[in-house]
Amino acid sequence: MKILVTGGLGYIGSHVSVLLLEKGYEVIIVDNLDNSSISVLEGIKKITNLSPVFEKLDIRDYNQIELFLSKHNDLSGVIHFAAHKSVSESVENPLKYYDNNVLGFINLYNLIKERKIPLIFSSSATVYGNADSVPIKEDAPIKEAFSPYGKTKQICEEIIRDTTKSNLSTKSVVLRYFNPVGAHPSGLIGELPNGKPQNLIPFITQTLIGKINKLMVFGNDYPTEDGTCIRDYIDVMDLAEAHIKSLEFILEPKNDKNFEVINIGTGKGHSVFQIIKIFEKVTKKKLKYKVTGRRKGDVPVSYADCSKAKEILGWTSKLSIEESIASSWNWENNN
Numbered sequence: 001m002k003i004l005v006t007g008g009l010g011y012i013g014s015h016v017s018v019l020l021l022e023k024g025y026e027v028i029i030v031d032n033l034d035n036s037s038i039s040v041l042e043g044i045k046k047i048t049n050l051s052p053v054f055e056k057l058d059i060r061d062y063n064q065i066e067l068f069l070s071k072h073n074d075l076s077g078v079i080h081f082a083a084h085k086s087v088s089e090s091v092e093n094p095l096k097y098y099d100n101n102v103l104g105f106i107n108l109y110n111l112i113k114e115r116k117i118p119l120i121f122s123s124s125a126t127v128y129g130n131a132d133s134v135p136i137k138e139d140a141p142i143k144e145a146f147s148p149y150g151k152t153k154q155i156c157e158e159i160i161r162d163t164t165k166s167n168l169s170t171k172s173v174v175l176r177y178f179n180p181v182g183a184h185p186s187g188l189i190g191e192l193p194n195g196k197p198q199n200l201i202p203f204i205t206q207t208l209i210g211k212i213n214k215l216m217v218f219g220n221d222y223p224t225e226d227g228t229c230i231r232d233y234i235d236v237m238d239l240a241e242a243h244i245k246s247l248e249f250i251l252e253p254k255n256d257k258n259f260e261v262i263n264i265g266t267g268k269g270h271s272v273f274q275i276i277k278i279f280e281k282v283t284k285k286k287l288k289y290k291v292t293g294r295r296k297g298d299v300p301v302s303y304a305d306c307s308k309a310k311e312i313l314g315w316t317s318k319l320s321i322e323e324s325i326a327s328s329w330n331w332e333n334n335n
């Protein structure tokens, strides 16, 4: 089966592409290289000994995407990763985010909907905003997102929900990722943050190799045991597996569900201080850090209820936080 992976040279897309290839799918990647490098394609080829089709293409270019889809008129599914993902940049430049994440998506969705190709869409736990309780279930109320980035995910989810309601022959799975971390065990692909990292794990690895002077811990006065925020860190390899399971689910002819929203996390929370301790244990290095003020928009505690993923997809996370941190460290050293 032939699967189109948009943004397939990015962090999550590259890991999913590897697993798809290993599972025998034919993989077609489009990426405009806005936040990735062509060297990732070499990493994918080295790991799998297989060559996915790659085309440098911007999903906002309707004519090019249409031409591309007419060349590949036998697609079984689309996994859509291509989007911008920086929360702070989206606050500074909201239009850039609405343009790429919403208009770009509508462009692509129009074309795949016409062709009745099933879709797996990358959403985020950010759509929950500051949830009333944890673990967060999929039916938790969607609060106002803190950033234009979060709003683009909420908008795309609504677009997909409405479209599947009005056109029952389209099928979609929306995956709400919690905090993706880790890297492929080979150390050949991983997260390549553009400029200074904003997320905790790449910030720590870059501090440990001396690229960054010290980590700023954003607040230790939250209502948690040690005062720092708690998150659900999900390994990118487990996340990749969840995409394969979603694909199997959506391609199963007996399955008559045409729209599902599913949390992808571990169901466990770790605080910033716990993550620092695990890093120090795994790397046997001391991390330089300083506690500073809270970051605007951070929620105190976020972790997933993953029972729906288990029930519907037969998926649960397998890797421990120690294993994820070890693979992030291996990737940083290899990179």
Ligand code: NAD
Residues within 6 Å of the ligand: 006, 007, 008, 009, 010, 011, 012, 013, 030, 031, 032, 033, 034, 035, 036, 057, 058, 059, 060, 080, 081, 082, 083, 084, 085, 100, 104, 122, 123, 124, 125, 177, 178, 179, 180
């Ligand atoms: P990434 O930036 O590493 O990958 C996205 C890829 O899409 C990049 O290779 C980029 O060049 C490409 N791209 C962007 N705009 C494009 C366009 N217009 N046309 C073609 N290619 C384009 O990001 P990621 O971490 O792999 O995230 C993948 C998806 O998952 C995104 O939709 C993101 O919002 C979502 N997500 C990510 C996280 C996370 O923490 N990484 C969490 C929740 C959801």
Ligand code: UD1
Residues within 6 Å of the ligand: 087, 088, 124, 125, 126, 149, 150, 178, 179, 180, 198, 199, 200, 201, 203, 215, 216, 217, 218, 219, 228, 229, 230, 231, 272, 295, 296, 297, 298
């Ligand atoms: C961030 C995004 C969210 C996105 C998610 C996954 C924000 C407000 N939210 O979530 O929309 O879906 O990434 O990519 O940016 N921390 C520090 N120091 C740092 C960096 C982070 O103390 O230098 C803390 C944060 O306060 C937070 C935790 O580490 O408590 C995790 O932060 P991060 O990796 O940025 O993820 P989220 O904030 O959960």
